[in-house]
Amino acid sequence: MTRRIEKVVIVGRDAAAWLVALGLQRAVGQTGVKVQVVELPSLLQPVDFYPALPSLAGLHALLGVPEAAMLKACRGVPTLGQRFVGWGGEGSSFVHAYDIQRPAIEQIDFLQYWVKARGQGLKIALEDFSLAAAAAKQGRLSDTPAGPDTLAGFQPGYHLDALRYVRFLRGGALAAGVEHRPATLDAIRREGDRITAIVLHDGTEIGADLFVDATGAEAALIGQMPGAEVTSWGEWLGCDRILAASAPVLRPLPAFGQVTALRNGWVGLYPLQDRTALIASYAADGTSDQDVLAEAAAAARVPVSGDVVVSSFEPGIRARPWVGNCVAVGAAAVGLEPLDAVQLQIVQIGLSNLVALWPVEADTMPEAPLYGAAMASHAANLRDFQIAHYRLNRRAGQPFWDRARDAGGPASLQAKLSLFGSCGQVPLYDDESFLAQNWSAVFVGHGLIPKSYNPAVDAVPPQEQMESFQKLLHVIAEEVRAMPTVETWLARRTG
Amino acid sequence: MVIVGGGTAGWMSAAALVGIAKPGLCEVRLIESDEIGTVGVGEATLPQMRAFNDAVGIIEADMMRRTNATFKLGIEFVGWGFEGSSYLHPFGAYGTSLGGVEFHHQWLRAAQHGRAGGIEDYSFAVAAARRNRFDFPDEDPAILASTFDYAYHFDAALYAQYLRAFCERRGVQRIEGRIVDVALDPQRGDVASLRLASGEEVGGDFFIDCSGFRALLIGEALGSGWEDWSKWLPCDRALAVPSARLDEIPPYTRATAREAGWQWRIPLQHRTGNGHIFASAFTGEDRAADVLMQNLGGEALGEPRLIRFAAGRRTASWTRNCLAVGLASGFLEPLESTSIYLVQSAIMAFLRLLPGRDVDPALAAEFNRVMDVEYERIRDFLILHYHANRRSDGELWRHCREMDVPDSLQAKIAAFGHRGHVQHYKDGLFSPPSWLSVFLGQGLRPRHYHPMADNLPLDALFSELDGLRGRIASETAALPRHETTIEDYCFAVPTSGEL
Numbered sequence: 004m005t006r007r008i009e010k011v012v013i014v015g016r017d018a019a020a021w022l023v024a025l026g027l028q029r030a031v032g033q034t035g036v037k038v039q040v041v042e043l044p045s046l047l048q049p050v051d052f053y054p055a056l057p058s059l060a061g062l063h064a065l066l067g068v069p070e071a072a073m074l075k076a077c078r079g080v081p082t083l084g085q086r087f088v089g090w091g092g093e094g095s096s097f098v099h100a101y102d103i104q105r106p107a108i109e110q111i112d113f114l115q116y117w118v119k120a121r122g123q124g125l126k127i128a129l130e131d132f133s134l135a136a137a138a139a140k141q142g143r144l145s146d147t148p149a150g151p152d153t154l155a156g157f158q159p160g161y162h163l164d165a166l167r168y169v170r171f172l173r174g175g176a177l178a179a180g181v182e183h184r185p186a187t188l189d190a191i192r193r194e195g196d197r198i199t200a201i202v203l204h205d206g207t208e209i210g211a212d213l214f215v216d217a218t219g220a221e222a223a224l225i226g227q228m229p230g231a232e233v234t235s236w237g238e239w240l241g242c243d244r245i246l247a248a249s250a251p252v253l254r255p256l257p258a259f260g261q262v263t264a265l266r267n268g269w270v271g272l273y274p275l276q277d278r279t280a281l282i283a284s285y286a287a288d289g290t291s292d293q294d295v296l297a298e299a300a301a302a303a304r305v306p307v308s309g310d311v312v313v314s315s316f317e318p319g320i321r322a323r324p325w326v327g328n329c330v331a332v333g334a335a336a337v338g339l340e341p342l343d344a345v346q347l348q349i350v351q352i353g354l355s356n357l358v359a360l361w362p363v364e365a366d367t368m369p370e371a372p373l374y375g376a377a378m379a380s381h382a383a384n385l386r387d388f389q390i391a392h393y394r395l396n397r398r399a400g401q402p403f404w405d406r407a408r409d410a411g412g413p414a415s416l417q418a419k420l421s422l423f424g425s426c427g428q429v430p431l432y433d434d435e436s437f438l439a440q441n442w443s444a445v446f447v448g449h450g451l452i453p454k455s456y457n458p459a460v461d462a463v464p465p466q467e468q469m470e471s472f473q474k475l476l477h478v479i480a481e482e483v484r485a486m487p488t489v490e491t492w493l494a495r496r497t498g
Numbered sequence: 499m500v501i502v503g504g505g506t507a508g509w510m511s512a513a514a515l516v517g518i519a520k521p522g523l524c525e526v527r528l529i530e531s532d533e534i535g536t537v538g539v540g541e542a543t544l545p546q547m548r549a550f551n552d553a554v555g556i557i558e559a560d561m562m563r564r565t566n567a568t569f570k571l572g573i574e575f576v577g578w579g580f581e582g583s584s585y586l587h588p589f590g591a592y593g594t595s596l597g598g599v600e601f602h603h604q605w606l607r608a609a610q611h612g613r614a615g616g617i618e619d620y621s622f623a624v625a626a627a628r629r630n631r632f633d634f635p636d637e638d639p640a641i642l643a644s645t646f647d648y649a650y651h652f653d654a655a656l657y658a659q660y661l662r663a664f665c666e667r668r669g670v671q672r673i674e675g676r677i678v679d680v681a682l683d684p685q686r687g688d689v690a691s692l693r694l695a696s697g698e699e700v701g702g703d704f705f706i707d708c709s710g711f712r713a714l715l716i717g718e719a720l721g722s723g724w725e726d727w728s729k730w731l732p733c734d735r736a737l738a739v740p741s742a743r744l745d746e747i748p749p750y751t752r753a754t755a756r757e758a759g760w761q762w763r764i765p766l767q768h769r770t771g772n773g774h775i776f777a778s779a780f781t782g783e784d785r786a787a788d789v790l791m792q793n794l795g796g797e798a799l800g801e802p803r804l805i806r807f808a809a810g811r812r813t814a815s816w817t818r819n820c821l822a823v824g825l826a827s828g829f830l831e832p833l834e835s836t837s838i839y840l841v842q843s844a845i846m847a848f849l850r851l852l853p854g855r856d857v858d859p860a861l862a863a864e865f866n867r868v869m870d871v872e873y874e875r876i877r878d879f880l881i882l883h884y885h886a887n888r889r890s891d892g893e894l895w896r897h898c899r900e901m902d903v904p905d906s907l908q909a910k911i912a913a914f915g916h917r918g919h920v921q922h923y924k925d926g927l928f929s930p931p932s933w934l935s936v937f938l939g940q941g942l943r944p945r946h947y948h949p950m951a952d953n954l955p956l957d958a959l960f961s962e963l964d965g966l967r968g969r970i971a972s973e974t975a976a977l978p979r980h981e982t983t984i985e986d987y988c989f990a991v992p993t994s995g996e997l
Contacts, residue, residue, distance in 0.1 A: 426853075
């Protein structure tokens with residue numbers, strides 16, 4: 004008779020540890036598995052925040068995280084996308100919005116018609132035909148679910164105060180029955196590729212059948228395991244340092260984050276209910292933290308107040324994120340900069356794959372390579388999405404940006420760029436977090452315009468096409484006008 | 499646009515170009531020769547065919563009537579896992595998720611308590627098929643009778659004729675003739691024009707090679723390579739013969755394992771298609787013909803016809819300004835009725851990437867990537883049928899059981915055997931229920947089920963299973979007979995002189 008897993012210990016901190024703890028408690032907590040968190044001291048500071056993609060709402064629903072209470076507790080603000088400023092040179096900007104369904108005319112993607120019209124002199128940007136982008140720019144968002152007569156079927160992402168979000172998740176996990184032990188880690192006891200116990204600073208030894216490493220970039224467990232070294236993505240992603248700070252609250256609240264290119268990286272500005280979070284990501288080589296802070300504040304046009312926190316990271320992925328009985332989630336498995344709100348997405352991908360592959364035996368875990376393959380596949384797609392921003396930049400004469408443009412990219416991204424540049428189609432692979440709509444918004448936003456369009460577009464008479472465009476713009480304007488402002492939207496939920 | 503070759507692939511390509519693409523998009527010409535026969539073994543289809551017909555603008559009942567078509571709910575595999583076994587791979591799901599896990603984990607769990615019954619008891623499609631009953635699926639997803647899909651059995655030659663008439667009404671120009679020379683553009687290496695036996699030259703911007711195994715353009719003229727898969731799929735011959743129609747027409751294809759291959763049975767309204775696919779390395783043609791003729795369900799209507807083939811595919815079925823569709827682009831035996839699906843899949847991928855006058859290599863690269871995924875996933879699925887067997891007769895079966903299979907398949911078998919894990923993927927045929935059907939049908943049993951299944955109390959599980967089994971049994975018993983639905987919907991009036 005094989006032995007089932009009786010105990011899982013999550014060693015880690017912050018959102019990764021508590022999302023995974025709550026997720027595992029919900030999935031297997033009632034089947035006789037004890038879920039314990041050994042919580043290491045937080046690396047978060049009051050200035051930190053989490054950007055989240057719309058998919059987080061789906062995870063919250065699965066985990067039973069009440070949305071309204073969460074937003075209130077975390078000073079959360081909904082976001083419909085991100086505005087990129089200066090990536091295409093001074094004065095350039097575009098919005099990558101989170102709507103997922105672009106309209107079609109005669110079953111052909113609207114984009115194809117836009118490419119044709121643009122070639123004939125149309126001056127209206129692609130994003131002006133995106134309901135979410137239009138709503139974002141006016142600080143409004145939809146209050147109603149999608150229907151047959153509306154375009155408004157999209158879910159916002161969130162900006163959340165990090166410390167408050169962790170506190171909220173911890174409360175939910177403890178209420179659900181997760182055991183909690185705050186500690187610092189002293190040593191790991193290993194036999195071959197299995198961890199038998201972890202040793203805490205006070206000498207306590209904690210054993211388990213499965214250990215989850217949610218320690219973030221520290222990778223306190225997986226980093227000690229054989230064969231789990233990091234494959235670096237540094238050749239394509241040049242940033243290796245992050246700076247976090249705060250600025251005063253923005254009024255009215257914008258419904259998007261704003262990401263502005265700097266000399267050696269970028270600065271993001273993300274509205275919260277009581278302040279504005281600021282994050283800069285940059286290459287430490289060739290600049291100082293002080294210079295970046297000054298440049299970032301100037302570029303973002305906000306006064307920065309209070310603490311400023313800097314940290315280092317390395318973009319890359321563990322060759323084996325699951326070794327023996329040790330599974331890495333979040334930044335312990337995949338390191339990516341905070342562009343495109345990917346951090347919580349990586350945690351979510353790890354959690355959902357771990358649940359899908361929850362080991363059936365305590366003593367052997369042949370699930371490990373399946374988990375590794377799934378993480379590698381998901382992460383490569385996220386990585387490519389980030390690299391695309393750098394690869395397509397048009398900031399001439401700045402070494403950081405020139406290098407990024409010339410660095411090429413993985414073949415998987417090259418294929419996307421070539422095909423899109425040719426005909427406006429996006430090859431989608433297995434395990435994509437971003438859909439064709441997202442990829443094409445970013446490609447076009449950064450100035451990659453398809454050379455040709457689907458010849459079938461020519462079958463629609465120009466007059467009819469023009470009327471479709473005008474109707475779409477009209478519908479978008481009408482729908483946006485009917486939407487509440489971010490403040491009203493929040494008030495209706497959080498009271 | 500010039501299409502080389504008629505047959506199913508050629509006329510489906512032409513129909514898509516004039517039916518889906520807009521009028522006036524391009525001039526479509528199709529060259530075929532009455533002297534050259536078509537292979538026409540693809541008489542059983544997959545449900546995706548319905549979407550193709552709808553998109554092209556074909557009216558289902560009319561098409562069925564003119565092609566002697568019947569409905570198809572799946573494929574019965576007789577004797578594959580071991581002698582005497584039978585399972586049906588249905589076009590539909592087994593049960594629904596229970597307690598947060600896929601249905602089969604709960605089924606495996608119940609089986610440990612002796613309370614599961616067969617997995618087929620939980621498939622609406624299987625239950626209906628085994629009763630020879632058919633009605634159209636319900637559109638309301640909340641209703642049990644919505645949990646399946648259907649395809650057709652039809653006469654592929656009549657389907658090609660039907661499409662030809664459809665195309666000619668829409669302006670496709672058919673050129674009768676045999677191609678004797680392919681001229682390439684000396685600078686670019688593209689296909690420039692074709693010369694017919696009559697001396698006529700046919701030029702075009704883009705060429706679709708539907709010339710079958712011969713691969714006149716893609717292979718002979720452009721030299722696109724061939725990847726051979728016969729080490730995994732050793733069958734290389736087929737003998738085909740029609741027989742008299744069955745007394746009761748079943749709504750499913752049957753594939754029966756034989757000592758050195760397998761035999762198909764495809765029931766049409768007016769006759770039954772039969773064939774014996776075999777490996778020439780393991781049996782002779784005479785012996786194979788005997789096996790076929792001794793195992794017909796009705797009187798033979800002719801002599802068996804031999805077809806030779808090899809499993810494999812073109813490494814680049816879009817090369818320069820030429821797209822290969824159908825057998826010119828690859829061959830996989832019709833064990834899972836994938837031939838026509840692969841034609842459809844190629845055409846639809848092509849339409850998505852439709853080139854202008856100049857062909858950007860990025861378009862071909864994407865097309866070939868997508869088709870690689872399609873072919874490799876089907877290939878693995880077919881190999882599974884041969885590899886997972888416990889038959890004691892015949893060297894073919896021992897060989898297949900012991901051969902090394904592709905790593906991609908080995909990993910799938912291991913994951914299923916360990917914990918019933920079935921991978922989901924975005925592109926390519928065969929969703930998890932299909933893999934589940936064949937894994938279980940071939941005799942694989944997972945050692946474990948997903949531990950999350952235990953979130954559902956056992957008594958609740960048993961009552962769910964009993965209820966579902968009972969509803970499927972009673973609802974399928976109340977369906978009309980397959981033949982009744984055919985008679986009501988698409989009865990082909992027999993004409994004199996037709997087989």
